[in-house]
Amino acid sequence: MELRHLRYFIAVAEELHITRAAERLGMQQPPLSQQIKTIELELDVQLFLRKARGVELTDAGRAFLEEARATLKHLDRAFETTRRASRGEQGRLCVGVTSTTPFHPLVPRAIRAFREACPMVSLTLEECLSNESVDRLRNEQMDVAFIRANSGDGHGLVVTFLLEELMVVALPSAHILAQSKPETTVSLERLASETFILYGPPGTGMYDSTIAACQAAGFSPRIGNLGASTQLAPRITSTLSLVGAGLGITFVPWSLQRMNMEGVAYRAIKGPIRPKATLKLASRRGDQSAVVKQFINFVRKEAKDFAAR
Amino acid sequence: MELRHLRYFIAVAEELHITRAAERLGMQQPPLSQQIKTIELELDVQLFLRKARGVELTDAGRAFLEEARATLKHLDRAFETTRRASRGEQGRLCVGVTSTTPFHPLVPRAIRAFREACPMVSLTLEECLSNESVDRLRNEQMDVAFIRANSGDGHGLVVTFLLEELMVVALPSAHILAQSKPETTVSLERLASETFILYGPPGTGMYDSTIAACQAAGFSPRIGNLGASTQLAPRITSTLSLVGAGLGITFVPWSLQRMNMEGVAYRAIKGPIRPKATLKLASRRGDQSAVVKQFINFVRKEAKDFAAR
DNA sequence: AAAATTCATATCTAATGGATATGGCAATGG
DNA sequence: CCATTGCCATATCCATTAGATATGAATTTT
Numbered sequence: 001m002e003l004r005h006l007r008y009f010i011a012v013a014e015e016l017h018i019t020r021a022a023e024r025l026g027m028q029q030p031p032l033s034q035q036i037k038t039i040e041l042e043l044d045v046q047l048f049l050r051k052a053r054g055v056e057l058t059d060a061g062r063a064f065l066e067e068a069r070a071t072l073k074h075l076d077r078a079f080e081t082t083r084r085a086s087r088g089e090q091g092r093l094c095v096g097v098t099s100t101t102p103f104h105p106l107v108p109r110a111i112r113a114f115r116e117a118c119p120m121v122s123l124t125l126e127e128c129l130s131n132e133s134v135d136r137l138r139n140e141q142m143d144v145a146f147i148r149a150n151s152g153d154g155h156g157l158v159v160t161f162l163l164e165e166l167m168v169v170a171l172p173s174a175h176i177l178a179q180s181k182p183e184t185t186v187s188l189e190r191l192a193s194e195t196f197i198l199y200g201p202p203g204t205g206m207y208d209s210t211i212a213a214c215q216a217a218g219f220s221p222r223i224g225n226l227g228a229s230t231q232l233a234p235r236i237t238s239t240l241s242l243v244g245a246g247l248g249i250t251f252v253p254w255s256l257q258r259m260n261m262e263g264v265a266y267r268a269i270k271g272p273i274r275p276k277a278t279l280k281l282a283s284r285r286g287d288q289s290a291v292v293k294q295f296i297n298f299v300r301k302e303a304k305d306f307a308a309r
Numbered sequence: 310m311e312l313r314h315l316r317y318f319i320a321v322a323e324e325l326h327i328t329r330a331a332e333r334l335g336m337q338q339p340p341l342s343q344q345i346k347t348i349e350l351e352l353d354v355q356l357f358l359r360k361a362r363g364v365e366l367t368d369a370g371r372a373f374l375e376e377a378r379a380t381l382k383h384l385d386r387a388f389e390t391t392r393r394a395s396r397g398e399q400g401r402l403c404v405g406v407t408s409t410t411p412f413h414p415l416v417p418r419a420i421r422a423f424r425e426a427c428p429m430v431s432l433t434l435e436e437c438l439s440n441e442s443v444d445r446l447r448n449e450q451m452d453v454a455f456i457r458a459n460s461g462d463g464h465g466l467v468v469t470f471l472l473e474e475l476m477v478v479a480l481p482s483a484h485i486l487a488q489s490k491p492e493t494t495v496s497l498e499r500l501a502s503e504t505f506i507l508y509g510p511p512g513t514g515m516y517d518s519t520i521a522a523c524q525a526a527g528f529s530p531r532i533g534n535l536g537a538s539t540q541l542a543p544r545i546t547s548t549l550s551l552v553g554a555g556l557g558i559t560f561v562p563w564s565l566q567r568m569n570m571e572g573v574a575y576r577a578i579k580g581p582i583r584p585k586a587t588l589k590l591a592s593r594r595g596d597q598s599a600v601v602k603q604f605i606n607f608v609r610k611e612a613k614d615f616a617a618r
Numbered sequence: 619a620a621a622a623t624t625c626a627t628a629t630c631t632a633a634t635g636g637a638t639a640t641g642g643c644a645a646t647g648g
Numbered sequence: 649c650c651a652t653t654g655c656c657a658t659a660t661c662c663a664t665t666a667g668a669t670a671t672g673a674a675t676t677t678t
Contacts, residue, residue, distance in 0.1 A: 045395040052644035060395035067387030078376030086369035361675040
C-alpha cells in the first residue's frame with residue numbers, strides 16, 4: 001500500500017466515477033481502475049460497487065474514505081511539524097543562567113523575543129553557577145547558558161562574548177560610604193581595608209575579576225571567612241544578604257542595582273581601572289540543533305543593541 | 310512522497326545506520342541512501358547528519374520520526390476499521406419495529422445477539438406501523454424492519470417470513486368471558502356479537518387477519534367507531550387501553566399476553582380456524598451493506614430456534 | 619600507515635505504474 | 649425493441665524509476 005493508493009481511492013470515492021476521477025488525477029481510466037482493484041485486493045475488502053453508471057461506496061469504502069482522508073491530513077501535519085522543527089520553531093531548549101545574569105535586561109529580552117518567535121519550543125531555565133552550566137552543557141543536560149566566567153572555552157564548547165558592564169560596590173547601608181549621596185563614586189583604594197564577601201568558588205563568575213581589580217589597585221582584598229557558607233547556596237541574593245547584615249562588601253555587576261535589598265546600598269566605582277563583569281553565552285561547539293541556533297541568533301541580536309550604546 | 314519513504318525513514322532513524330537499516334529492509338544500502346535523500350529534498354529539510362560512523366537525527370528528524378510513526382499507525386487503524394466495516398461489525402443500522410413486535414422474544418434476542426457481536430455498530434430502533442416502515446425502508450431512512458403486514462413485498466424490498474403465532478383475544482376484565490379461569494378458551498363464534506377495536510388502517514398489521522378470521526368463522530366483526538382515535542397513536546397500548554376501558558375487544562398476538570394491562574384479560578381461541586399473526590423481516594432488495602446482512606443473519610438464526618419448536 | 623567502516627555517486631537492470639486499444643454490460647432513447 | 653451511449657474491465661505495451669552492482673571518498677580503528 002502506498003500513499004498514491006490513498007489519493008486515488010479518495011479521488012474515486014469523491015467523484016464516484018472512475019473516469020472523472022482519473023481525469024482529475026491527470027491520468028487515464030484503466031490504470032486507475034487497476035490501482036483501485038489492487039487496494040481492494042490488498043485489503044481483501046470490497047470498497048466500491050461497480051454500477052452501470054459509475055461506482056458507489058460500500059460501507060467499508062465509506063469507512064476507509066474517512067480514515068484515508070484523516071491519514072493524509074495527519075501526514076500533512078507531520079510535514080508541517082517537521083519543517084517547523086527544522087526552522088527551530090519547535091522542540092525543547094534548556095537555557096542556563098547564573099543568579100546574576102537575569103538582571104541584565106539583555107537576558108529577559110532575548111528570552112522573550114525567542115518565545116514570541118518560537119512559541120512551540122518548550123523552554124526551561126536552569127539556574128547554575130557558571131562552571132556548573134559548563135558541565136551541564138557538556139553532558140547535554142543543557143543547550144545554551146548565559147555565563148560570566150571565562151571558564152569553559154574550548155573542550156567542545158563555544159563561548160561568545162556578549163557585553164561588558166561595570167561593577168558597582170554593594171555596601172551595608174550603615175557603612176560610612178553609604179551615607180553619601182547615591183551618585184557619589186568610590187575609589188577602589190578606599191576599599192583596601194574592607195572585608196570582601198565573594199560568592200562561588202575561585203574561577204567562578206566574578207571571583208577572579210574582583211581579585212584582579214583590587215590587585216590592579218595595589219592591594220589584595222581581605223576575604224571574609226564565612227565558614228561553609230560559601231559552599232551552600234552561592235547565590236547572589238545570599239551574598240547580598242550578608243552584605244545587608246554588615247558582614248562585608250562585594251562587587252556586583254551594574255545591572256544588579258535594580259535589586260533593592262534591605263540594608264544594601266550601591267555605589268559606582270571611580271578610578272582608572274574599574275572592575276568589569278562580562279556576560280557571555282556558551283553552547284556546544286557544532287550543535288546542529290536549529291532551536292539552539294535560533295536562540296543564539298536572538299541573543300546576538302539583543303547583544304548588538306547593547307553594544308551600540 | 311510515498312509510504313515507502315516513511316518506512317525507509319523510520320528504519321534508518323531507528324538503526325541510525327543506513328547499511329543496517331537497508332539490511333533490515335531487505336535491500337541494498339545505495340538505493341536506501343538515495344531514497345532518504347529524496348525525502349530530505351522533497352521536505353527541503355535535513356533529517357539526518359551524516360557522521361563517519363552512522364548517521365544521527367536532527368531535531369527535524371526527531372520530529373518527523375514521531376509523526377511518521379503516528380501516520381503509519383493511523384493507517385493501520387484505518388485498515389482495521391475498514392475490515393471491520395466490511396465484516397459488518399462497524400457502521401450504522403436503523404431497525405424498524407411495530408408496537409407489537411418487541412413483545413415477541415425473537416426480536417429482543419436477535420437485537421441483543423447482534424449488539425454483542427457487533428458492538429461498534431451504532432444501532433437505532435424506530436417504532437412505526439408496518440406500512441410506514443416499508444416506506445422508510447424505500448427512502449433509506451431505515452435499513453431493516455420487523456413487520457406484521459403482508460404489504461411491502463416486491464417494489465425493491467424483500468420480506469422474509471420469520472414465524473407465525475396464534476392470536477388471543479383481549480377482553481375487558483369485566484367481560485363475562487373474562488370471569489372464567491385464565492386457561493379457558495373461547496370460540497370465535499362466541500365473539501360474533503362483540504364490538505371489535507382494531508388498530509391501524511386497513512392493510513396494516515393484524516387488521517386484515519382479524520377480519521379474515523371472523524369471516525372464516527361465519528361473521529363480519531362489528532368495528533367500533535372510535536372517531537378520529539384510530540388516526541392518532543395507533544399503538545397497541547392505546548388499543549388495549551380502550552379494551553381495558555370496556556369499549557370492545559381485540560385480537561392480539563400470543564406474545565402480547567406478557568403485557569399486563571389494568572382491566573385487560575386474555576383468552577386463547579379454540580376452533581378449527583384460529584387467527585394467526587406472522588412476524589416478518591423486511592429489507593431493501595440487493596442492499597449490499599454488510600451490517601444489514603449481518604443483522605439479517607442474526608435474526609434468521611433466532612427465527613430458526615423458534616421454528617424448531 | 620594500512621585496514622576497515624560507512625555513506626555517496628555512477629551506471630545498469632528490472633519491476634511496475636501508467637498509456638493505448640478493445641471488449642462487455644447496463645442504462646438510455648428513439 | 650434495437651441501436652446508441654456511457655463506463656468499467658481486460659490485455660498489451662511502453663516509460664519511468666526503484667533497486668542492484670560497482671566504485672569512490674572520508675573517517676575511524678588497529
